[in-house]
Amino acid sequence: MLPARTFNNAESHAMSEKKRLHTRDHSRDSGGLRYVYPVVSRRAGGVSIGINLNPNDACNWRCVYCQVPELKRGSAPDIDRKVLEDELKCFLEDVLKSDFFERYGVDPEYRHLRDIAISGNGEPTSARGFAEIIDLIGSVMADYDLVPRLNLVLISNGSLIHQESVRQGLMRLARLGGEIWFKLDCVTDEGLTRINNAAISVARVRENLRISSVLCRTWVQTCVFGFKGEIMSAHERQAYLDFLRGAKQPDNLLKGVLLYTLARPSQQPESSQLTAADPEWMQEFSHEIEALGLEVKVSS
Numbered sequence: 001m002l003p004a005r006t007f008n009n010a011e012s013h014a015m016s017e018k019k020r021l022h023t024r025d026h027s028r029d030s031g032g033l034r035y036v037y038p039v040v041s042r043r044a045g046g047v048s049i050g051i052n053l054n055p056n057d058a059c060n061w062r063c064v065y066c067q068v069p070e071l072k073r074g075s076a077p078d079i080d081r082k083v084l085e086d087e088l089k090c091f092l093e094d095v096l097k098s099d100f101f102e103r104y105g106v107d108p109e110y111r112h113l114r115d116i117a118i119s120g121n122g123e124p125t126s127a128r129g130f131a132e133i134i135d136l137i138g139s140v141m142a143d144y145d146l147v148p149r150l151n152l153v154l155i156s157n158g159s160l161i162h163q164e165s166v167r168q169g170l171m172r173l174a175r176l177g178g179e180i181w182f183k184l185d186c187v188t189d190e191g192l193t194r195i196n197n198a199a200i201s202v203a204r205v206r207e208n209l210r211i212s213s214v215l216c217r218t219w220v221q222t223c224v225f226g227f228k229g230e231i232m233s234a235h236e237r238q239a240y241l242d243f244l245r246g247a248k249q250p251d252n253l254l255k256g257v258l259l260y261t262l263a264r265p266s267q268q269p270e271s272s273q274l275t276a277a278d279p280e281w282m283q284e285f286s287h288e289i290e291a292l293g294l295e296v297k298v299s300s
C-alpha cells in the first residue's frame with residue numbers, strides 16, 4: 001500500500017511506465033496505486049482515469065460475467081480520503097503531461113482523456129461517506145480546472161440509490177456535470193437472480209432508475225451475451241423493452257442505453273457457459289430500443 005502523501009515526478013513517471021495500456025487490460029493495478037488506475041476504455045473511446053472504491057473485491061451482486069477475480073460479497077471498505085486525494089492529484093498531473101499517451105503506449109485512436117470513472121471491483125456506492133467522496137473528487141477536478149470540461153462517470157449497479165447518502169452523492173455528481181451508468185441487464189425477478197445473483201426486486205430497480213433519472217444524467221448500461229446457448233429469452237427481451245418504455249419520461253434525464261457484450265473472460269464459475277453476442281444481434285436489438293425514442297451506443 002502507498003503512504004498518504006504526494007508523489008514526486010520520478011515516482012509518478014515510474015508508476016506510469018509500468019506497462020502498456022490496452023483495451024484488453026482493465027486490471028485495477030495498472031498504475032500500482034490503491035484507488036486510482038488508468039484504463040483504455042472502448043466504451044468511453046479513450047483513456048479513463050478509474051477510481052476503484054472496492055479494492056477489497058467486494059460487491060453486493062455477483063453477475064455471471066463479472067471480471068473481478070476472487071469476487072466476494074460485501075461492501076466497499078472505509079476509504080482513506082487523503083490517499084485517494086493524493087493519488088488522484090498525482091495521476092492528473094501525470095496524465096495532463098503531453099507525453100503521457102506515448103509513455104503508456106496507448107494506441108493513437110485512444111489518445112484522449114475521456115473521463116474520470118468511479119467504478120472498480122465492486123459496487124462503489126456502497127462506500128461509507130459516498131457523497132463526501134464525490135465532493136473530494138470534484139474538488140480535485142476543480143483544482144485542475146476540469147469541472148465541467150472532463151466528464152465524471154459513476155458506474156453502478158444502482159441497487160443502493162434509494163439510500164440518502166447515495167442520493168446526495170448523485171445530486172453532487174450532477175452539479176459537477178457528471179453522469180451515472182446504471183446497470184440494467186434483466187428486468188424480471190428470475191433474470192436478476194440468474195444473471196446478477198442480486199437480492200433486489202424489479203420494483204426496486206424501477207424506482208431506483210426513476211430516482212437516478214430525476215437527479216442526474218443517466219445512461220442505462222446493458223451487457224448482452226449468450227448464457228447456456230441463449231442470449232435473451234423472448235419474454236426477457238419484451239420485458240426489457242416494456243421497462244424502458246416506462247422509464248423514459250419527458251422531464252427526466254434518462255439519456256439512452258450503452259449496449260455492450262463480453263470483451264474479456266468472466267472470472268465467475270459460469271464463465272465457460274457464456275458467449276459474446278454477435279454484432280447483428282446487437283444491432284437488431286439496438287434498433288428496437290431506438291424505436292422507444294432512446295439513443296443507443298453499441299460497443300462490441
Ligand code: SF4
Nearest residue numbers: 059061062063066122
Ligand atoms: S455489479 Fe459489477 S462488480 Fe458487482 S458483480 Fe456485477 S459486474 Fe461485478
